[in-house]
Amino acid sequence: MSLPILSIARRRAFPPRTSRFTAPFWESLAGGALTTTACARCEKLTFPPKPICPHCWSSDVRWIELSAKGLLYAATVIHAAPAIFSDEAPIPVCVVDLAEGLRIATRLLVNPDAPLPALDTPVEIVVLAYEDGPLFAARPIPAA
Amino acid sequence: MAEVAIIGTAALPVGKHQSPPGSDLQVLEHEVMARLVTEAVTDAGLSKEDVEALVFAQCRPYTLQKYFSTFMAHYLRLPCPGVVMEVLGNGMTGGYAFDRAADEVRLGRAKVALALGINFETAISAAEHANSSMRATGDVDFHTPFGFTPISWYAMDAARYIHDHGSSREALAAVAVKNRAHAALNPIAQFRKPITLADVLGQPQIVSPLGLFEVPPRGDGAVCLVLASEAVAKATGRPYVLIRGRGYHHEGAHQISEIPNDMTAFLAPQTAGAAAYADAGVTAADMDLAEIYAPCTIVEVLASEALGLAPRGRGAQAAVDGETRLGGRIPICTSGGLQSRGHPSYVTPLYSVFELAEQLRGRAGDRQVANARLAVTSCELGNYNAALVHVLEAKS
Numbered sequence: 001m002s003l004p005i006l007s008i009a010r011r012r013a014f015p016p017r018t019s020r021f022t023a024p025f026w027e028s029l030a031g032g033a034l035t036t037t038a039c040a041r042c043e044k045l046t047f048p049p050k051p052i053c054p055h056c057w058s059s060d061v062r063w064i065e066l067s068a069k070g071l072l073y074a075a076t077v078i079h080a081a082p083a084i085f086s087d088e089a090p091i092p093v094c095v096v097d098l099a100e101g102l103r104i105a106t107r108l109l110v111n112p113d114a115p116l117p118a119l120d121t122p123v124e125i126v127v128l129a130y131e132d133g134p135l136f137a138a139r140p141i142p143a144a
Numbered sequence: 145m146a147e148v149a150i151i152g153t154a155a156l157p158v159g160k161h162q163s164p165p166g167s168d169l170q171v172l173e174h175e176v177m178a179r180l181v182t183e184a185v186t187d188a189g190l191s192k193e194d195v196e197a198l199v200f201a202q203c204r205p206y207t208l209q210k211y212f213s214t215f216m217a218h219y220l221r222l223p224c225p226g227v228v229m230e231v232l233g234n235g236m237t238g239g240y241a242f243d244r245a246a247d248e249v250r251l252g253r254a255k256v257a258l259a260l261g262i263n264f265e266t267a268i269s270a271a272e273h274a275n276s277s278m279r280a281t282g283d284v285d286f287h288t289p290f291g292f293t294p295i296s297w298y299a300m301d302a303a304r305y306i307h308d309h310g311s312s313r314e315a316l317a318a319v320a321v322k323n324r325a326h327a328a329l330n331p332i333a334q335f336r337k338p339i340t341l342a343d344v345l346g347q348p349q350i351v352s353p354l355g356l357f358e359v360p361p362r363g364d365g366a367v368c369l370v371l372a373s374e375a376v377a378k379a380t381g382r383p384y385v386l387i388r389g390r391g392y393h394h395e396g397a398h399q400i401s402e403i404p405n406d407m408t409a410f411l412a413p414q415t416a417g418a419a420a421y422a423d424a425g426v427t428a429a430d431m432d433l434a435e436i437y438a439p440c441t442i443v444e445v446l447a448s449e450a451l452g453l454a455p456r457g458r459g460a461q462a463a464v465d466g467e468t469r470l471g472g473r474i475p476i477c478t479s480g481g482l483q484s485r486g487h488p489s490y491v492t493p494l495y496s497v498f499e500l501a502e503q504l505r506g507r508a509g510d511r512q513v514a515n516a517r518l519a520v521t522s523c524e525l526g527n528y529n530a531a532l533v534h535v536l537e538a539k540s
Contacts, residue, residue: 048285
């Protein structure tokens with residue numbers, strides 16, 4: 001099932017680099033899936049994806065798709081942004097604990113002028129489709 | 145293995161010293177550094193010929209002269225049997241310089257070694273500087289594209305700490321008020337005008353919930369510390385400071401652990417602090433004061449808890465209750481800390497040792513901690529993912 005894909009009418013301020021190894025991550029993300037690598041030997045996950053397992057150093061890793069749901073562990077709004085990001089400030093960002101037991105850091109899609117959501121609020125990952133490629137972000141799961 | 149002592153110090157008042165580009169007259173880093181070297185060596189009661197090693201904190205990229213350490217060996221015409229080098233480790237840079245210089249003495253490669261450095265950066269705007277510093281405190285491909293800045297991680301620590309421990313922004317802000325009161329008594333502090341809690345809470349937000357007075361200002365600074373074997377220290381006949389214990393730990397994570405943990409528990413200073421206390425044969429309760437590398441108020445709170453100076457979850461309240469103020473149970477950052485003494489980042493840990501050396505030699509004037517005998521200092525990498533801790537002792 002595809003993640004929500006939100007079109008952003010601008011280019012990424014600081015585009016991530018793509019390697020031969022990470023290309024599948026960014027291609028999957030553009031297609032609406034959050035993926036990472038799992039170790040075939042110790043079965044542990046890592047994020048970001050890596051060609052070696054950081055837990056046991058095996059190079060036998062495979063791609064898996066993540067549920068892209070979790071809890072908001074921490075958040076802030078960056079008012080004093082680096083020059084590269086100045087036209088995007090204030091910038092809400094966050095740390096999310098994904099359901100699979102992985103901690104990631106990303107943008108938080110909320111009104112930066114409103115109080116931040118309470119910590120431990122359920123969040124979902126969405127795809128941000130910029131003109132030059134994808135990023136991802138977290139947002140509170142809309143009430144059903 | 146030789147015991148290592150701090151026997152001489154000199155520091156530039158923290159502030160704006162770097163010349164704007166294009167100024168007719170420029171302040172040159174090596175001229176400032178050379179003056180401090182002569183002042184520190186004089187303070188130690190030694191002479192040029194005694195100095196046998198130089199360990200520098202690396203300069204900011206905005207310092208024109210590269211290979212600053214070897215250039216300075218030339219500028220000072222100082223042949224050295226011990227190392228001449230510069231080290232780099234983000235906010236721990238000055239700490240590594242101190243630690244590495246101490247090693248030269250401990251290993252017997254030098255009887256006297258200088259730990260020194262100069263950090264000039266204020267001619268570069270904060271927003272331009274952040275274009276570089278954001279690449280130091282995160283994964284450039286998986287964090288930096290979102291806009292994280294170095295202090296944004298600490299702001300998230302603050303949010304989580306308030307959530308987990310029932311603390312508040314007001315309690316954290318008490319740390320900034322306390323540090324400014326200390327800085328008011330420190331002639332080398334960058335900001336010395338006393339402030340109130342209302343002043344702190346009224347500042348513009350920088351990284352919520354932290355406002356301008358709860359995050360570090362930018363500043364220029366320079367420090368020179370003279371380290372020597374205890375035999376040399378004793379021969380001077382002057383009070384000195386012994387490095388009594390040392391601990392280091394890197395938790396194998398950068399900014400956040402990908403395996404969820406208690407982000408505000410600060411495992412690295414817990415571990416390094418315990419090692420340093422054990423090395424010194426003391427406990428946290430034996431400390432008379434502490435000088436902590438803490439860019440934001442929340443970091444002082446978390447590091448003080450990790451170092452055993454306040455119970456878990458009670459560090460902010462300790463500031464509210466005056467326990468960490470001069471005259472309190474355990475004065476923390478009597479220099480004014482990074483918010484008010486100032487934060488010329490690559491040499492900030494050298495300023496921490498400078499302050500403790502003043503206190504432990506009874507030279508701290510109006511901010512003197514009475515009968516200060518034992519003190520602890522820490523510095524860090526990332527979101528305190530690594531910590532270097534030293535326990536220092538007054539000797540006379």
